[in-house]
Amino acid sequence: MLFGVAIIVGLLWLFYKLWVSNYNYWKERGIPSYPAEFPYGSDPNLVKLKTFQGYTIDKMYHEFSPHPLFGIVVLRKPLLVVKDPELVQLVLTKEFSHFRERGLIKLLKKDTLNHHLFHLGGERWRPLRMKLTPTFTSGKLKAMFPLFISCAESFSSLLLSKADSKVDIKELAGRFSADVICSCAFGLDMDVINHPDNKLRRIGIERMKVPFFRKLNVALVQLFPALSTVLKTRSTSKEDENYVINLVKNIMEQRENSGIVRNDFIDLLIQLKNKGNLGDDGHEFEEPFEMTLELIAAQCFVFFIAGFETSSSVQSFCLYELALHQDIQSRLIKEIDETIEKNGSLTYKAIQEMEYLDMVVAETSRKYPTIPSLNRQCTKTITLPSGQKIEKDTAIIIPVWSLHQDPQYFPDPDKFNPERFSQENKDSIVPYTYLPFGEGPRMCIGMRFGLLQTKVGIVTLLRKFRVEPCEETKIPLVMGGASATTASDEPVIIKLVARS
Numbered sequence: 001m002l003f004g005v006a007i008i009v010g011l012l013w014l015f016y017k018l019w020v021s022n023y024n025y026w027k028e029r030g031i032p033s034y035p036a037e038f039p040y041g042s043d044p045n046l047v048k049l050k051t052f053q054g055y056t057i058d059k060m061y062h063e064f065s066p067h068p069l070f071g072i073v074v075l076r077k078p079l080l081v082v083k084d085p086e087l088v089q090l091v092l093t094k095e096f097s098h099f100r101e102r103g104l105i106k107l108l109k110k111d112t113l114n115h116h117l118f119h120l121g122g123e124r125w126r127p128l129r130m131k132l133t134p135t136f137t138s139g140k141l142k143a144m145f146p147l148f149i150s151c152a153e154s155f156s157s158l159l160l161s162k163a164d165s166k167v168d169i170k171e172l173a174g175r176f177s178a179d180v181i182c183s184c185a186f187g188l189d190m191d192v193i194n195h196p197d198n199k200l201r202r203i204g205i206e207r208m209k210v211p212f213f214r215k216l217n218v219a220l221v222q223l224f225p226a227l228s229t230v231l232k233t234r235s236t237s238k239e240d241e242n243y244v245i246n247l248v249k250n251i252m253e254q255r256e257n258s259g260i261v262r263n264d265f266i267d268l269l270i271q272l273k274n275k276g277n278l279g280d281d282g283h284e285f286e287e288p289f290e291m292t293l294e295l296i297a298a299q300c301f302v303f304f305i306a307g308f309e310t311s312s313s314v315q316s317f318c319l320y321e322l323a324l325h326q327d328i329q330s331r332l333i334k335e336i337d338e339t340i341e342k343n344g345s346l347t348y349k350a351i352q353e354m355e356y357l358d359m360v361v362a363e364t365s366r367k368y369p370t371i372p373s374l375n376r377q378c379t380k381t382i383t384l385p386s387g388q389k390i391e392k393d394t395a396i397i398i399p400v401w402s403l404h405q406d407p408q409y410f411p412d413p414d415k416f417n418p419e420r421f422s423q424e425n426k427d428s429i430v431p432y433t434y435l436p437f438g439e440g441p442r443m444c445i446g447m448r449f450g451l452l453q454t455k456v457g458i459v460t461l462l463r464k465f466r467v468e469p470c471e472e473t474k475i476p477l478v479m480g481g482a483s484a485t486t487a488s489d490e491p492v493i494i495k496l497v498a499r500s
């Protein structure tokens, strides 16, 4: 009996020792670090995710203000927070070959829908990124624009039914973005605007949440990578995965049989599958790369999940700020009215001509960066100009939220001020301090698409309505920890007032 107890105590002690063995990781390497305590590491909030991750890292960012980087430990995993803009540039661009991966999850072969650009690493990622980049040229977006307009018309009708009422703008913008992305990524006219409980949208929303079980799973796999095979950590349930793959399969068959061309992502992916490239860029790929049905479905899926939550989030934060800043809203409405009148209708060219809209959206993405921090993993050990070494497999965090809120780079950061992005001011922004779409070879591939979708949504609404705050409007908004993106804890309520 006594022997049994001694063994258990011994095992627990060993487990404890193993757990805390990294707690001096940064100190041993001469890198300033945040103290770690058993069992959570540097800060329980980074594990429990009850508080918005951006706030937690921001607190540390300020405590380490004179340092260009600092180390933290999450549970028992060491992470390096890189905060100096020149070092950020080194990680994201200059020494990209040392930081090619995100390293967020361990990709399982059978987790088919996760084999997309965002998560794929190294050799698999590069040819796929090269193949998919031409999908997002301005020419391709222009060809897709009629699909945007068709969704904007449904959005406009929905808005008319809400005239002079209080709305959850995040929910409405979410329906519009999901409709556009369903139309462009899956080639489906699903009318998500009037059928918000659409299955694809539900799968996408689920995917962006971080439920307790997934948090636990991710934490365990980070601690003990070998567990991933045992725990069968799927990102999407088998049923949802089959649904998405079959959807894509049916659409591809229909397209190939009927010869219908819609100029959407599916058309472009079918061309890739058949020809190996998109044909009009004259680029032949060195490495043969088979676009299987599963791989195509995974790319459609990432376009969907990466595209609808991000764009709707920028749209809703933007309309919220416009409700609180009537002067900015009036100037924007004037620009919208004049540009549409000049162009005869809402065209792709008209959107590109709206300079003030571009400034307002840029400032929204500064104040509310949809992805609060970027992740990279060191894939080859590197020595920094300071002499400090970053070892292979080190996880890196770029604290986008904190850089965007740092008064050193953006004076009076709480103020919503689109003038920061005017022609005369934007060149004085310190490079690598403004990162709403990331930077370097792994920056957002869908940036132009996302901006276009965001702008079309805002213009559609402001053509018919003004937005105003109401009793239920929370000022300021508090971000929550339940989502992987920057999202308010509560609905974003504003009032739509029909324009006279």
Ligand code: HEM
Binding pocket: 117, 118, 119, 129, 302, 303, 304, 306, 307, 308, 310, 311, 314, 370, 371, 374, 375, 435, 436, 437, 438, 439, 440, 441, 442, 443, 444, 445, 446, 447, 449, 450, 451, 454
């Ligand atoms: C306003 C809308 C959007 C925002 C704010 C946004 C933001 C981001 C950010 C911050 C990253 C990480 C970049 C990095 O690590 O350096 C990213 C990556 C990515 N985004 Fe977006 N995104 C948006 C829209 C879209 C859309 C519409 C699509 C697709 C249609 C898309 C597809 C992707 C993909 C595939 C990646 C991974 C790229 C790679 O690793 O090669 N995004 N996005």
